[in-house]
Amino acid sequence: MQIPIETYKLDNGLFVTLSEDHTAPIVAVNLWYHVGSANERAGRTGFAHLFEHMLFQGSASVGANEHFELVQRAGGTLNGSTWLDRTNYYETVPSNQLELALWLEANRMGYLLPAMTQQKLDTQRDVVQNERRWSMDNQPYGSWWERLPALCFPASHPFHHSLIGSMSDLDAASLEDIEQFFATYYTPDNAVLSIAGDFDRVDARRLVERHFGPIPRGAGKPPLPDMTLPPVLGGPLREVVPDDVVLPRLFLAFRSPVFGSDEYYAASVCGAILGLRKGSRLHRHLVREQQVAAEAQSFTYDLTKGSDLLVLDVTARPEAPAEELERAVHEEVDQLCDTGVTAEEVARAVTLIETDSIVALQAAGDRADKLSLFATYFGDPSLVNTQVARYREVTPERVNTFARARLGRDNRASLLYVPRDTESTSANQELAEVGAR
Amino acid sequence: MTGTTTPRSGPTPRPSPTEPRSYHFPEFERRTLPNGMRLVVAPVDKLPLASITAVVDAGASVERAGQDGVAALTAQLLLEGAAGLDGAALTDRFERIGTSADAHADWDAATVSLTVLAERLPDALALVRDLLRTPEFPDREVARLKDERLAELLQLRAEPGALADEHLSRAVYAPTARYATPAGGNAASVRALTRDVVRGFYAERYRPATTTLVIAGDVSVDRAADLAHALFGDWQGDVGATMAHAVDTSPITRITRVVAKADAPQSELRVGHAGLPRRHPDYFETTVMNAVLGGLFSSRINLNLREEHGYTYGAFSAFEWRRSAGPFVIQTAVKSDVTGAAVREILHEIERMRSEEISTDELTLATSYLDGVFPIRYETTSAIATALSNLVIHDLPEHFYDDYRARVRAVTTQDVLRAAQRHLHPDRLRIVVVGDPGVIATPLSEIHGASVEIVTPDGTEVAA
Numbered sequence: 001m002q003i004p005i006e007t008y009k010l011d012n013g014l015f016v017t018l019s020e021d022h023t024a025p026i027v028a029v030n031l032w033y034h035v036g037s038a039n040e041r042a043g044r045t046g047f048a049h050l051f052e053h054m055l056f057q058g059s060a061s062v063g064a065n066e067h068f069e070l071v072q073r074a075g076g077t078l079n080g081s082t083w084l085d086r087t088n089y090y091e092t093v094p095s096n097q098l099e100l101a102l103w104l105e106a107n108r109m110g111y112l113l114p115a116m117t118q119q120k121l122d123t124q125r126d127v128v129q130n131e132r133r134w135s136m137d138n139q140p141y142g143s144w145w146e147r148l149p150a151l152c153f154p155a156s157h158p159f160h161h162s163l164i165g166s167m168s169d170l171d172a173a174s175l176e177d178i179e180q181f182f183a184t185y186y187t188p189d190n191a192v193l194s195i196a197g198d199f200d201r202v203d204a205r206r207l208v209e210r211h212f213g214p215i216p217r218g219a220g221k222p223p224l225p226d227m228t229l230p231p232v233l234g235g236p237l238r239e240v241v242p243d244d245v246v247l248p249r250l251f252l253a254f255r256s257p258v259f260g261s262d263e264y265y266a267a268s269v270c271g272a273i274l275g276l277r278k279g280s281r282l283h284r285h286l287v288r289e290q291q292v293a294a295e296a297q298s299f300t301y302d303l304t305k306g307s308d309l310l311v312l313d314v315t316a317r318p319e320a321p322a323e324e325l326e327r328a329v330h331e332e333v334d335q336l337c338d339t340g341v342t343a344e345e346v347a348r349a350v351t352l353i354e355t356d357s358i359v360a361l362q363a364a365g366d367r368a369d370k371l372s373l374f375a376t377y378f379g380d381p382s383l384v385n386t387q388v389a390r391y392r393e394v395t396p397e398r399v400n401t402f403a404r405a406r407l408g409r410d411n412r413a414s415l416l417y418v419p420r421d422t423e424s425t426s427a428n429q430e431l432a433e434v435g436a437r
Numbered sequence: 438m439t440g441t442t443t444p445r446s447g448p449t450p451r452p453s454p455t456e457p458r459s460y461h462f463p464e465f466e467r468r469t470l471p472n473g474m475r476l477v478v479a480p481v482d483k484l485p486l487a488s489i490t491a492v493v494d495a496g497a498s499v500e501r502a503g504q505d506g507v508a509a510l511t512a513q514l515l516l517e518g519a520a521g522l523d524g525a526a527l528t529d530r531f532e533r534i535g536t537s538a539d540a541h542a543d544w545d546a547a548t549v550s551l552t553v554l555a556e557r558l559p560d561a562l563a564l565v566r567d568l569l570r571t572p573e574f575p576d577r578e579v580a581r582l583k584d585e586r587l588a589e590l591l592q593l594r595a596e597p598g599a600l601a602d603e604h605l606s607r608a609v610y611a612p613t614a615r616y617a618t619p620a621g622g623n624a625a626s627v628r629a630l631t632r633d634v635v636r637g638f639y640a641e642r643y644r645p646a647t648t649t650l651v652i653a654g655d656v657s658v659d660r661a662a663d664l665a666h667a668l669f670g671d672w673q674g675d676v677g678a679t680m681a682h683a684v685d686t687s688p689i690t691r692i693t694r695v696v697a698k699a700d701a702p703q704s705e706l707r708v709g710h711a712g713l714p715r716r717h718p719d720y721f722e723t724t725v726m727n728a729v730l731g732g733l734f735s736s737r738i739n740l741n742l743r744e745e746h747g748y749t750y751g752a753f754s755a756f757e758w759r760r761s762a763g764p765f766v767i768q769t770a771v772k773s774d775v776t777g778a779a780v781r782e783i784l785h786e787i788e789r790m791r792s793e794e795i796s797t798d799e800l801t802l803a804t805s806y807l808d809g810v811f812p813i814r815y816e817t818t819s820a821i822a823t824a825l826s827n828l829v830i831h832d833l834p835e836h837f838y839d840d841y842r843a844r845v846r847a848v849t850t851q852d853v854l855r856a857a858q859r860h861l862h863p864d865r866l867r868i869v870v871v872g873d874p875g876v877i878a879t880p881l882s883e884i885h886g887a888s889v890e891i892v893t894p895d896g897t898e899v900a901a
Contacts, residue, residue, distance in 0.1 A: 001484070023483045024812050025458035061448045065744055069735045073802050074454065075809010094809050099452035111448050126747030126772075133703040134750050134770045140595040198458065214446045244698075246591045279532040284525060291581060294588045318588050348532050355535035359552055362484060363816040 001358050002385045003367065006201065007375070012217040013189025016208055017371045017381040019196040021364065027197035029101040030090040030368035031109075032376045034192075035185035036083050037165075038158035038224060046128065046165010047173055049082040051181055053124040055089065056080070060111030064120060067104055074100055077365070084149075084159050084303065086376055092365040095198035099207050105193070106211035109186060116178050125170055132164045140245040141417050151239055151413045152253050152309055158224055159306065187218025194371040194381065197364035227306035231255060232411035240322075242420040247294065248322035249315040251415040252329055254406050256310040259302040260378060265390045266398040267406065271298040271310045272349035273341050273399070274332065279348055281332055282314060292320040292328050304377045310406075322418045330412070337407050340400040350391045357388055460812045462838035463821055466658045473646035474669050477825050478661040479653040481818055487654030488552040488818035490826045491565055495547040495642035497620040498760060505615070506622020507630055507638045508542040510582060514635060515540045515549060517578035520567035524578055527564070534560050540568065544620050544759045546830045547642075552819050555655035559664055565650075566668040569643060579632045586627050594894050597705040597871040598770070600696055605707040607896065608692050608867035609764050611685035616763070644674045649829045653821040684761040686711045686865075693868040693881050694890045697899060704776040704872030705768075708783050710865045712765035715758040715831045722856035723756060725848045728803035730754050730790050730857075731767055735802060737786050738767060746782070748775045760831065765860070773873050777880025780868060784884070787866075790857040794850040807845045874899075 006018045037048045058064045071078045076093030091101040136142035146162040153160040193212070195204055233255055257263035275282045275298025282296035295315045300308055312333075316325040360366050361384075371381040465479035497508045516538060517524035531538050536553040549568055553561045593599040603619060610617035618626065650669070652661045713723060724732075731738035731754025742752040752769035771779040815821050828837060870877060874891050882889045891899045 021483075024816065025460050026813055026816065059448075061451060065735065065740060069802060072733055072735055072806040072810075075806055075811075075813075077810060077813060092813050094454075094457055094812070096455040096457045097809075100454065103449060103452050107448055123744065123747040127743055127750055130703065130748070130770070130772055131750035133772065138597055138701055138703040138705075138770070140592075211449050214449075244595055246595045247588065277532060277537050278528045279525075284528075288525060288581075291584070294585055294592075315592075317584065318591060348529075351535040352532055352537075355552070355554055358484060358486060358554070359817070359819075362486070362818070363813075 001361065001388070003361060005371065005382045005385070007381060010188065010209065010213055012213065012215055013187075014212050015192040015375055015379070017192065017194040017375055018199075018201055018204055019194070019367060019371060020199065020201060021196065021367070022198050025095040025198050026092060026364050027095040027098045027101075027195065027199050028090065028092045028364035028368040029098070029105060030088065030194045030196070030365070030372045031105050032086050032088045032192050032372040033186060034085070034190050034376055035087055035221070036085040037161065037163040038084050039185065039221070040161070043169055043172060044177060045161045045169040046163070047169070047177060047181065048087060049164060050124060050128050050170060050173055051178065052080050052082045052087050053128055054116065054121065054178060055108055055112065057120045057124065058115040059108040060114045061107050062104065062115070064115070067108075070100060070104065076101070082163065084163060084301070085305065088369065088372065090365060090369065092363075098195070098199055098204065102207050102211045106215065109188065109191070109212070110215040112182055112186065113179060116175060118175060121173070121175060121178065125173065128164070129167060129170055132167070136164060140243060141249055143241065143243070144251055144415060144417075147239065147241065148251055148253055148309075148311070148413070148415050151237055151415055152233065152255065153229070153306075156225070157229065157306065158227065159303065184218065184221050188212060188215050189217040190221060192372050192375040194368040194375065196368035196371065224305075229255065229307045231307070232406065232408070233413055234410060236409050237413040238416070239414070240416045240418060243417050245417055245419055247316050247318060248320070248325055248419070249313070249417045250322075250326055250329055252312040252314070252333070253413040253415070254310045254411050255307040256300065256406055257402070258306070258308050259300070259304045263402055264308065265394050266402040267308070267310055268300055268353075269346055269349045269391065269394045270336075270341070270399045270402055270407075271300060272353060273345045274298050274336065275312055276349060276352060281336070282312065282329070285332060286314065286328055290328060291317055292325055293317060322416055326414060326416055333407050333412070337403050340403070341396050343396050346394060346396050346399060350394065353391050354388050462815060462824075462841075463653065465825060468658070468662050468665070470645065470666060470670055472670065472672055474665070474672065475649040475829070476662060476665045477649060477651045477829065478656070478658045479821050479825060480655075480657055481653055481821060482655045485555045485655050486552060486818050487555045487558045487652060487656050488550065488822040489558075489561060489565060490548055490550040490651040490822040491569060492649045492651060492826045492829050493547040493569070493643055494647040495638070496542050496545040498544050498615065499642060500615070500638070503626075504630065504634055504638065505618050505626035506586065507634055508547060509621040510579075510586070510627070510630055511635050511638050512540045512542040512547040512549075513582050514574050514578060515568040515572045517582065518573035518575045520571045522567070523575070527568075530564055531561070536561060538565070538568070542620070544763070546826070548826065550819070550822065558652075558654070558656055562664050562668055569648065570669075570672055572639065574632055574635050574639070576632055579635060583627055583630060586621060587624055589621075590624050590627075597698060597701065597703075600894055601705040601707045601768070601869055601871045604694060604696050604871070604892075604896070605709055605766060605867060605869045606764060608694055608869055609686060609709060609711055611687050614685045616684055616761070641676065644676045645669065645672045646676050649826075651822050651825045651829065653825065654818040684711070689865045691864065691866055691868070691885060692890070693884070694870070694892060695874050695878055695881065696869065696871040696892055696894055697874045698871055698894075699873055699875070701773060701871070701873045703770050704773050704870050704877055705770050706776065706779060707766055707768050707869045708780065708866055709764050709766035710862050710867060711762045712756040713860060714762050715760060716833075719856055719860065721844045722848050722852040723860055725800070725803050725807065725845065726790065726853045726856040726860070727754055727756055728807060729795050729799050729853065730786060733803065733806060737789070738783060741782050741786060742769060742771070742779055746775070746778075748772060748779045773876045776870060776872060776877040777884060780881065780884055784863065784866070787861050787863055791854075791861055791863070794854045797850060800848070800850050800853065804845050804848060808842045811842050
């Protein structure tokens, strides 16, 4: 499966990727800015994400709330998201509305500041603080989002601090911060634009030039501090978190090779052997056979600088104590390190990943997002067409080499959630009841 | 602000759309096998993929009394042993061809679905045949999946949003109504399920005449029909009795119920009442009305609660479309100290929908969104298969998807007002809040004078 790709750069540095597909009258516009929470300064945690919210509050030619309204009125879908090292904004619209999406993105890239007011900032601060309450503070296990990176990256590292931000740092954010962040990071030479779907390439180039061409390039952004990290954590790390939960849950993380490296693909396959779907080791052994876990999965953060993280996420069965769950997961990892993986296990993982990667190219919006990803991190969106081949090159030996180097006890960070004592009296009675069945 | 760099030429002017290109929902064809099993095929050859959804009329709404949750358990157990293979071996067969089957039951159907590379479609269909025709329901797996459901129910107890959903259903429907209990059953009903109950349900409900095989993807109709004949042509069996469940609602009053979560930083809020059955003639008017009220990001409720007041990260409303009248629910999570104010704003928006026509601008925002976004909803083979499954489950007109956009565009502001007056019922709203009673009980009691019930997560009333 190869998708067509054409790339070029505007004079102001904007990197553009075009990928045509005329099966339906749909087109996706997708912008990645190479800035995320890692770029935040001390005392402003959460600012990159708060700033993302402000980008939906209008610009010189667009009223407050009008961005959403114009796209929805056009019959389109849209959103944005913030990650440790990038922020993205995207619209999928009927193909005759391509110019609207380009105009909206260009208007806020070039002319955001005239629309920024203290009142809008105050309201979005409230919205984001409610987002924090909803996604973390009032959600069982919700704090893992900030506890796990904090455990795995040293305090001085740009990936250590909270992406959603602390309430007090959010309170401190000002219009001056907005102005400075915008001027530093929201410039065409710090962005990539991808267009996927039903468009004419000559028209698209003309429209991109018309709307984005006049925006001046930036003055350059300050370099991130040194991201380099030792390949292993340097000893077992462990944090136990009493929370308003009824079942224990373990996040077991390993520092792993950065996304895009050869070793990354072996690490990803290793993660899939441990935790992708019901045929994985954790599911087969802990959920189905030993029945100490109710759910098990694995994932990677896909970070491209310093270190990636491979994470096993396992929730206990009601009758299984937290320590037993933790011991069982460690044993599975030890077992894999000691005896290695089989060719059948690698084949299962790669076959599943291959189907998933083709499924993920069906929707124009997903396609455009993948193109922006490879353009932002590696300057080469055509890497999207090489991913399946890179997975197919993974051998059991390479997975075993990765496991021996990175899955040892000197590279495990254990974040263990347990029911809070004061809250769990009635829950414990029910647990006993279920366990006694 | 000053000192910012702006391009000398100034912003480019707001563009106009060009001529739209036409779009048709993928063409599909129906076939019926001699044994009564039906087949719906939509050839879509954009990518070498195929999605299968086997739809069986075996959802929770046809369970026998006292067997709440058997439909969900039966569907999940299909994957845990069939045709001489145990659950681990079945999992392995699916994953070796690069896919995983999902088997579950909701209110109106049981479904087995998957997406696979088109070249693997015959292998995948043969496995689906094994699941549907020769499941084994091993004792050990019955016990394990029951335990997993009980664990899931305990987990939900700790999730404020899920807890609020469950309590809203309990407040909307009479205790005897099936809709008052989760589709997957509650702890007591799940504990009572046995292998024999599961086998009985399977024997009555999983039959050729209750099953439709939907395939969307890179395959021709004839090829799909050949495969279906070969794999399902000799499947025999009659359908058992259908249960008719009452969907009684609680008496027509307002109820305000606080589910106590001490020190909660936020209130999970649900406001709703029983809605409409899916085949109600007012479906389109009601869909557009809901889009304006709370269905879109730019809806009245979201703009009010989020963008105007900053009370929440988001607020939405929805009619849950089932064969019988599913709930209409407004949902949001707000900072604890504005819970009363948020409820007032929601009640105000409901009243406003019922008392005056919406503006033409609001109407066209909703209708042009629903019209324009239609092709974007069906970009994937699995979304097409799901759409065709809904056609089957709700017995919708054959041209439903062809006509959808014109029907949406035909809705007027008067239609919307009429739908709001007929289908929004302020006098029977249930207000359920999972939150800190110390902070929210008094403000809630001041809203319409009615008393506020305070209950524990399991529903036991707490003395005020």
